[in-house]
Amino acid sequence: MVTYKTKGLDCWKRAKELRDRYYKDYKESPSRGGLRWEGGAWSFDAIPQALEGEVHGLSEEPYGASIAHDPELQVRYQEAAEGKWGCARDLCSYMRAYWGSVALNEYAFGGPWPHADFIFQNQICCCHSKWLQVADEIDGGTTPYFCFDVGVGPYDKIGDRQIEYVVAQLYDGIAFIERVTGRRIVEEKLIQNVYNTYRSNCYWAKTCELNQAIPAPLDEKTMFSLYVLGTLEKSSQAIADFYEKELYPEIKDRVANKIAAVANEQCRVLGDSQPPWGFLRIYRYLEQYGIVSVANLYTFSLIGWMKVDNNGLLVPYPTLEEQGITIKDRDHALRLLVEGELKGKLMWAPFYGATYKNDLVTKIAKQWRCDAAIIHLNRGCEGTAQHQMQLKIALQEMGIPAMTFEGNMADEREFDEGRVMRLIELFVTETLGLKKIA
């Protein structure tokens, strides 16, 4: 058996610092005269972050995932959402965890629930716009709220009409933010934020592309901790710099020097949807068989912008610098921002049909040289769980063994660990024919 060199990431500590600082800044912002806003990981944070003065956002999905990472906390928050607000268990489990946190007046990073000054949200999946509307109702119902629609079609159907539709809403959003905060959106900051957004998204995609190498320089469990920064504040200088100047060069170097994420890599698997956050040990278990999870549409493109090139291959979306574009003014910045999100965020495409999901994921399976697929049938996220069974069939038809297991990204009550491990073991040992290796 081949054994590769391996080592921890040099930039790991920096990634942790950025994340910790994000949640701390949100909490402490008012004490420094700063503003706070809530929105989704998919929201266009470049806009509210362009406000004059200090401003910090709280990104809803990663906050829900942070809660989910602690099984005791997640159940307490889920029960609070159900008990106090009677919310149904088939709703988004991130959302329920978030609502529970608000209902209990607890911030998962310490202290009472930090009220936002305004909400700036976009709507793509079935619950995003209602998520923060209800969260605010639980919190007292006084927070100014703005939501805009980005459900204008998949990446290959985006034209001027679709871009104009979203840009027009963003102008309304800017007027709203300036009105409710009494501060103005600074054009220079906005332009810089758009440059940064492109750098964060494109360099994460470039980093994911490097994982096509054998051995894979990154395993998916580690990638979870890296893509999160982009879901928090992709428009920030520090985060864009991290992706472009720290992570990407380091991973490039790992590929050049064949430094593996997992020393005994012998089988590369593809994942789908968010994982059950409280049970990431599944990935370590797989490593006992030399299995490395190397690819996942969600993990790649929640923030990573990609495109399908003329050869039908998935490639990173070009940065503004690579496109030779210099942003001229506010309008140009907004149009570029919208264009990047609508054309580059392939993650949204499966919302428009199984064909998109099958097409993109089978491309990933080929290009990232996956030997098998382990699909988490995620009861906690209806959006990402769409078409998963069709995907399984599509993968099997191209000769990739695939298994599914039921779970929930943020509600451990819907995850039977013993049973899931039994299924995975069955798949690994019987279907894939792998043995535990030293």
Place this chain on the structure above:
Amino acid sequence: MIVAGIDVGGKNVHVVILKDGARAAQGASATGIQKAQAAERLYEETLRKAGLKREEVGCVVATGSAGKRVAFADACIADAAADARGVNRLVPSARTVIDVGAEEGRAIKISPHGKILDFAINEKCAAGTGTFVEAMAIALEMSVEEMAAISLKSSTSIPMNAQCAVFGESEVVSLIHQNIEKQDIAKAVHDAIAGRIASVARIVGLEKDIVIIGGMAKNEGFIDSLRKEIAMDIPDDPDFVGALGAAEAAAKGLLEEKVAVKVVGQEIVEGGEAS
């Protein structure tokens, strides 16, 4: 060569002893709560029946949901793996295996060599299992066998929509209150579980030949309902197939392959963190 397979399921334990490839003896008993002891007792009893001593058995392989509780077994294999091997021995032409036991209903797609190509299992719910039928029999105040027999007399089709044993029971109670004949309710229960199992089986495709095994394969009422959806064969002693497959695994020297070697994958990071 003498080998043994032990299948410790949710309700019953089955033992099969093979001597030079032929079935020397087999036995079954209720598992109860003390599963390890039940397995031990039945194993001893089956050995006695075969006129064999423990030390004469070269290899014991356990399977089933409590297979890992059999401390004296040399190895434990997954129940679906045992099913695949057992069916491959009995019906080499089988490509789809449906196994409905007390606590799980599953479908397995197998290769001509008995390799598992795909599988689907009813998820975290009793509604596709023997336990569901048992609960409904209790609600109807009769044994599972009586319920199977009377359901065959019914020609009425009553839809049962409940997807779980708890709601299923209240639905049965509701039908009783509506003065629906017990035989019709019994058939409704079997139709419901058959529909659920057929759905699971369709996930892996229904490539012929299709074989059904497990304790529920002996339930005539359920089989009658399932046959309306899927044409399938039932081997002799369908509830012993898991144990037979485990014995096959022991005989084919799979033991060595299954021995887990300690492994420590090098951790790239101190541990991932939720986004």
